[in-house]
Amino acid sequence: MEEEIRLAGAAQGEEPAQAAKAGYAGKSKREMLWTLFKSMFVLSACTFGGGFVIVSLMKKKYVDQLGWLGEDEMLDVTAITQSCPGPLPVNASVILGYRMCGILGSFVAVLGSILPPMIILSIISVFYNEFRTNHYIAIALKVMRAGVAAVICDVVINLAKNVCKTRRVLYIAMMVVAFVCAYFLNVSAMLIILVCLGIGLCDLCVNLWKKKEA
Amino acid sequence: MDKLLQLFLSFFQVGLFSVGGGYAAIPLIQDQIVNVTGMMTLEEFTDLITIAEMTPGPISINSSTFVGTRLAGPFGAIVCTLGCILAPFIICLVMAYFYYKYRNFSGVQNVLGALRPATVALIGSAGASILVLALFQSKWAGIQLANFQWIEFVLFGVCLFLLRKYKISAIATILGSGAVGTVVYLLKDMVLR
Structure with a gap:
């Protein structure tokens, strides 16, 4: 059991490194920073809805398209950003930027993710009454939710499939219970993450104890 | 200058205490801007939330830009936004440092593995x-x-x-x-x- 977990851990550790290599082989740091800034800017400009929307978009961009991160890593980053204070997209940019180019990367990524809302809001604050009462804008924002929902569904289907692939009943059960708690019972995300952290620690203790017995 | 400093401090607190995403920040911003400092009326604040929800980007960045611009022009927007992201920036950087330092240990993998299903469920819940x-x-x-x-x-x-x-x-x-x-x-x- 422990052996299996260690192997799994090692595999997970290597996978993103390989994927990342494929993504930025032969690129200078300057190019990386520019790509980071550009992609954060575009993602942030198109994120309608809450923080988890941008996580889905980031997963598609950085994991599926650019291959900079592994999927597990992206989920870890999401869990960390959710447990830190502050806006989720900004937190995620800090960590992703740090991962790709160190502290400078964090600055660049955060700049990319806060500039679009700052520019848009500065313009809108001048004539916000016209904006708020505009019929066409209201319709466009309403229908756009269908597209946003489709993007999140697509990402969640892939992620949930991978959780099921671990074939650990504990993980699958945790996913289902966490969903019911978050969606139907309105339990806060922070609490869910803390409880799962506790379960993870217990799981670790059980594994260590089993290893000792054997 | 006093006003800018006050804005900065208000949004610094918002950034520091808004754990758990954008919607957690709204009551904090309301408290700071409407109740504590009286810089906006409740009506103006309600408009602000409507606008912040309609536009792309994180809701706390949207509202700090909006409040800053209306109270102290473009410079106010920059001050508020910086105040709002300063604390999260530092905290996340520290977390990122520790995560990348220790993530490959099997014990850490074991614990993080238990967090992943929860994260998937949270994203799923937002999607639903x-x-x-x-x-x-x-x-x-x-x-x-x-x-x-x-x-x-x-x-x-x-x-x-x-x-x-x-x-x-x-x-x-x-x-x-x-x-x-x-x-x-x-x-x-x-x-x-």
């Missing part, structure tokens, strides 16, 4: 909320079949199909659904009239 809002114009508890939105349902289906089958880009999906949906609604209005 938006889907229900798009299809029924209400939250889950208030669903009425009479409010079922056919246009959104078809749009959702087509988008999901294109995403899964042809792997089209997420941003194209969101912007495309907005454009196509608006045209369909306008055509429908014309036909019914």
Whole structure:
């Protein structure tokens, strides 16, 4: 059991490194920073809805398209950003930027993710009454939710499939219970993450104890 | 200058204490801006939230820019936004440092492994909320079949199909659904009239 977990851990550790290599082989740091800034800017400009929307978009961009991160890593980053204070997209940019180019990367990524809302809001604050009462804008924002929902569904289907692939009943059960708690019972995300952290620690203790017995 | 400093400190607190995403920040901002400092009326604040929800980007960045611009011009916007992200920036950087230092240890993997299903569930829950809002114009508890939105349902289906089958880009999906949906609604209005 422990052996299996260690192997799994090692595999997970290597996978993103390989994927990342494929993504930025032969690129200078300057190019990386520019790509980071550009992609954060575009993602942030198109994120309608809450923080988890941008996580889905980031997963598609950085994991599926650019291959900079592994999927597990992206989920870890999401869990960390959710447990830190502050806006989720900004937190995620800090960590992703740090991962790709160190502290400078964090600055660049955060700049990319806060500039679009700052520019848009500065313009809108001048004539916000016209904006708020505009019929066409209201319709466009309403229908756009269908597209946003489709993007999140697509990402969640892939992620949930991978959780099921671990074939650990504990993980699958945790996913289902966490969903019911978050969606139907309105339990806060922070609490869910803390409880799962506790379960993870217990799981670790059980594994260590089993290893000792054997 | 006093005003800018006060704005900075207010939003620094908002950034530091808003754990758990954008909607956790709204009551904090309200408290700072309306109740503690009296820089805005409750009415102005309600408008602010409406606008912040309608525009792209994180809600706390949106509201700090909006409050800053209205109270102290573009410079105010920059001061508020910086105040809002300073504390999270430092905390996340520290977390990132420790995560990348220790993530490959098997024990850490074991614990992080238990967090992943929860994260998937949280993203799923956010998706379910938006889907229900798009299809029924209400939250889950208030669903009425009479409010079922056919246009959104078809749009959702087509988008999901294109995403899964042809792997089209997420941003194209969101912007495309907005454009196509608006045209369909306008055509429908014309036909019914």
